[in-house]
Amino acid sequence: MVASLRRGLAVTAVSALAIAPLAAQLASPRSIPATYAITNVRLVPVSSPSIEKGTIVVRDGLISALGANITIPGDARVIDGSGLTVYPGLIDAYGSLGVPNAPAQGAGGGGRGGGGGGGGPSATPARSAPNSNYPAGLQPEMSVVELLKADDDAFSGPTSAGITTALSGSGSGIFQGQSAVINLAGADANALVVKAGVAQNIGFSPLRNGGFPSSLMGVFAALRQQLLDAQHYRDVKTAYDRNPRGMKRPEFDPSLEALQPVLARTQPVILYASTQREIERALDLAKEFSLRPIIAGGGEAYLVAARLKAENVPVLLTLNFPRRTAAPSADADPDPIRVLKERVEAPRGAGRLAQAGVKFAFQSGGLSTWTDFTGNVQRAVENGLSSDAALKALTMQSAEILGVGDRLGSLEAGKIANLTITRGDLLDRGRVTQLFIDGKPVAVRAQAASATGGAATATGTWTVTVTMDGTDLATTLSLRQEGTRLLGSLQGSLGSVEIQNGTIGTDGELRFTATVTLKQGTDEATFIGTLDGNAVRGRIAMVGHAPGTFSGTRPQRAGGPPNGSATGSATGSATGNAPGAAAGTVPRTPPGAR
């Protein structure tokens, strides 16, 4: 059989060391050779036609040569790549890879850090710029490079999917700070960074700490005011710089300072927006302030394709295609046709964007398993996207959208040697066998590849009892977790509504709002609770009502028989031993107690 890549490395290690340049030895304390030649390999440069049998040479972290007839340098470790294919390293064009999920240890006083028990402290990490005039979450001066950690374990999932490079942002807040393109291997955090300050990432989830803005409309008001303030800051500073004498010095503001490249359009904004109306709102905001927008998420971007094309807005398209996550509950209203359709249409989105001429790149979008990354690209290809376009959306086009097309995204001499090596075609059930990142081999680990890393997952259908104003109301809560984002709907006695502003922490603390209909009318309720295995409980705040509670269970998970399916729906079992009723026995905390 063909000699394995890994074995190849071991065989030639000694000879390569002997002639490795001094610089490379210094740079590689563990004596990893700096020059490799992969021979007899299929090359897919993306920027030029494929070469069925050729050689690619990697030297000092860069691609130094590739082609059918390449002279192998004497110092190179030679790897026989027979049966393998080399692609440019895949890029996950949006996310927070490299940013540790756990609350930052050093940040804030965090006096309750050692608290015991299951329901420990659950505050979101206090990532705050020390001298900001704005609260955490509205600090555009934050930069993800301050938060990165070179953590091989955290990268093993994405690298197993062939990803060598990612756009990483802080992932929390509204002005989330400046994102960076990073490589998924490096000696330390700074070695990961390919390019910092790539974009200002913007999210539209309200702040979770009870302060302003606590609603979606508040988010827009806050964004608008801060952008206006940045314009004003610019104008005052310009006037002062023109003639400082006799004019009071404008006070330095790091947040407004950081927005200047955004206003000047030298730095794009990446706006997280999934549904049609979210995308339209984001585009409206960008237009209002003449920003340079990139849409991230974009699940329904194909519905806005004409506008995206006309305004030349690229999309970082999620590969986390929605699908039914649990058997429908017998008590719940059926899913609206719109939702059923959305699930069917999702894999067709990429093909439609390509057809409309919208520039897009793929991103993992909080997939729960990394094996779905290329798997879902394949589904997009089965649903109308050409293989070429798919490959570009994983490599070159991603690099171009993220402003690193001059150094990444294709196999070209002089570019960074990020390589994804597969056995078989990447888009036809090929298997990733090996990566090179910054010219160094990175082993691909076999693993279950869970993207959420064991954090609590809320996805599923929950039978929930809501107690408001002394009345118990049964409802079904369907949840879908995407990273820290929580989507879904409420169906039952509170009406049938989508939940809004849903977030969930790694500790299972969840929060969302929903516009519910009670006897007295329709109003917004805020749910805050904790998820523990298959149980959820928490409190509800609603204007004009005493605080309520909710508790529920997830009866159908891991293939267990659906509760009550044997008795059917006509027996009125909802008032009997249904899970919701059992959950109602949870002792209610008196409202005045806190």
Next chain:
Amino acid sequence: MKKTLLLAAALMAAAGALGAQAKAVATGPGATLIKNATVLTVTKGTLQNTDVLIQNGKIAQVGQNIAAPAGATVIDATGKFLMPGIIDPHTHLMSDAVNEGSLSVTSMVRIEDVLNPTAVNIYRELAGGVTTVTILHGSANTIGGQNATVKLKYGADAADMLFPGAPPTLKFALGENVTRKNQNQIIIPGQPITRRYPVSRMGQEEVLRDAFTRARDYKATIDEYKARVAKGEKNLVPPRRDLELEPLVEVLEGKRLARVHGYRADEMLMMLNLADDFGFKVKALEHGLEGYKIASEIAKHGADVTSFADSWSYKIEAYDAIPYNAAILMRHGVVTTLNSDSDERGRRLNIDAAKLMRYGGLTEDEALATITINGAKTLGVQDKVGSIEVGKDADLSLWNNHPLSVYANVDKTFVDGKVFFDRQLDIAQRDQKAKERAELEKADANQAPSNRRAVQPVLPQEER
């Protein structure tokens, strides 16, 4: 009783299923002639055996034996009742957010930013004959946000649903909902507990006076800048724009209408006096359940009231509510409307209007006015909608029975002359929708995980 409820639920579900179809429904030719209807004009009495011609989205002609223009759609409305589209001046329909309750003054937030034009309840309101609504910010804080007045053109983009030329409005709230925000405060572990000021009605007045005083100062700054620019001064930096105070300045200038949530007589009087002090008019008191106690004072100020027909005792400040409230206010010359404040009640405002005849003895036209022309006045769009008059927008609802009867159902609802709800079409499409659903349910993405065809994950493996 239970059976009725189940039936109602089934109908609602069916309406939900059909919602997606509305875009196709809402296309129509330029002209429509509705023939031989009983026309409830609301402002000009009831006309028997009358035709109404719709052209270019407007009511072009009302009379008998109108000839259909070439190409016009003719609807035989014999035995049917045509009334103006219902106006719901206070709802939280189609909004992805209701309250920005973090601060006591959040005049910078706009409902317009968070409209959801795909909300299925829009279709359900159309099925109840509603054509225009104002979507208000909630009542969690003293000064809420900027409301949005929309026409229910289901299927259109949010921007296209905004009522052209409707005056901008701002929500204020008094009483329990504001003070109880503190009681409702959710304690977030690890976060400091913040009690939002104010916790009393006294405090609410102070918050209002403070905000309007700040707005007055802000206006002075802007005016001074404008005066200096007008005088020809060069190189001036414009003052910082303040999105919180801008809408309050507009209220002071009468360019933005104040919509004030209030239940109790004392708090509403306070607001009217405060408005007099600052020289603006309260456009409408929202709910105004104790309005009957101060009907003369409300009439003197010139405020409207948007009331409930018969809701009371669901909280302390609602204990003195009576079903005669709207009638008493109207007899004192107050422009009074009904509001739903509810996606569910919004579908049957005609029945709420009928209750005012039972409690308070309003005439048919007066009862209908509370859900049509009076609402149009409160919203400041009475020149365009609210009655069947030549030249007004063709926002109409056609009923199979007198709309003040419990047996009445909506046959068709028109907005700007186009049909946005058609009961016959809805019924006809149910089979087709059921088939579409069945097809979609078969798709792999709609299978529960246990039913899904096994997908072999491509896992990386160690080399052998």
